[in-house]
Amino acid sequence: MxxxxxxxxxxxxxxxxxxxxxxxxxxxxxxxxxxxxxxxxxxxxxxxxxxxxxxxxxxxxxxxxxxxxxxxxxxxxxxxxxxxxxxxxxxxxxxxxxxxxxxxxPHENRRAARQFYKPLPAPAPPVARVHAGVPLETARRAYLAHLEECVSCGTGQHCARGGVLAHRYVLVSKEEPARREARKQTEPAARKVQWNQRGGETVETANNQCRPRLDDAVSEYRGPHVPTKPLRVNA
Incomplete structure (x- = not known):
């Protein structure tokens, strides 16, 4: 060469x-x-x-x-x-x-100097680890269904997933009284009782009354009386 x-x-x-x-x-x-x-x-x-x-x-x-x-x-x-x-x-x-x-x-010949990949979404947590908002009956059925299918849990000791389901069932059971009380507060009967305690018909009657107001009386929500006629000042 x-x-x-x-x-x-x-x-x-x-x-x-x-x-x-x-x-x-x-x-x-x-x-x-x-x-x-x-x-x-x-x-x-x-x-x-x-x-x-x-x-x-x-x-x-x-x-x-x-x-x-x-x-x-x-x-x-x-x-x-x-x-x-x-x-x-x-x-x-x-x-x-x-x-x-x-x-x-040309656009078809271009290549990025560095490849950027879209990040993969994080995997959803297993159902056994989700207990927020789960009804008591759902937690109980999931726990019992696991006991029927799991061989390890039939020996008297829970497996890893069975222990998580049992722990979730216990948490939901402890939270159930507070949930029931919250549901009672939102029921129509409970709202009616609250309305009666606050005056009920008395408050409604006062809101529906329309009394005539005197000419010199000014509502406390409007502040002092403001003149409506133009002010003429002699030069």
Whole structure:
């Protein structure tokens, strides 16, 4: 396999111009990626040419026309041997170019740099561990059904699930009196008793009465009397 020779500057001649700084050029007019051949678009002829050298960088000598082999006259480009200075942050430039290349790709060829997966929902707790809001009869039936099917619980000792069902049945049993009392408070008969205790018909009669109010009497909810006629002040 032939060895690739590095680009060496074979002449000390320059075009006697001020050194060309990459910071003054468009980012897409040069290539200084690490590991690749440095190249630049010549400012004079706008053709891509190689940047020669390691420490002293120059644009390779070239012609204005690429058809010298066809008989045209060899006319050197004024941009030949132009000194080049890399005064940019190569890493930031490379990151920006990679982003532009990725954005310019067709949508069907794009791939996310990182795959994001939708998190799976947490599994629901087993029915044996749910006791909030479970009626007493439901807890009792679940416990008895487990005792009939479980072989381990038939020996006189509960298994893991049987112990949880038994614990839930005990909790629901202790909470049942408070639930019954709460249901009684919401029944129509209980509401009627509460209404009678608070005055019942007396409160309803007072709400339905419409008494005439005197002209100078003002309701305590409206505040002081406010004049309704316009106030005429003589100048």
């Amino acid at each position: 032939p060895r690739k020779r590095p680009g060496r500057v074979r002449t000390k001649n320059t075009n006697h111009r001020e050194a060309l700084k990459l910071s003054t050029m468009a980012p897409e007019d040069y290539n200084v990626r690490p590991g690749e051949v440095k190249s630049i678009a010549c400012p004079d002829c706008r053709t891509w040419r190689r940047i020669m050298g390691d420490t002293v960088l120059k644009i390779r000598e070239h012609c204005i026309s690429d058809k010298v082999v066809d008989g045209e006259k060899h006319a050197p480009c004024p941009g030949s041997n132009q000194l080049v200075v890399i005064d940019i942050d190569v890493r930031r430039w490379q990151a920006r170019q990679n982003r532009l290349l990725r954005d310019s790709m």
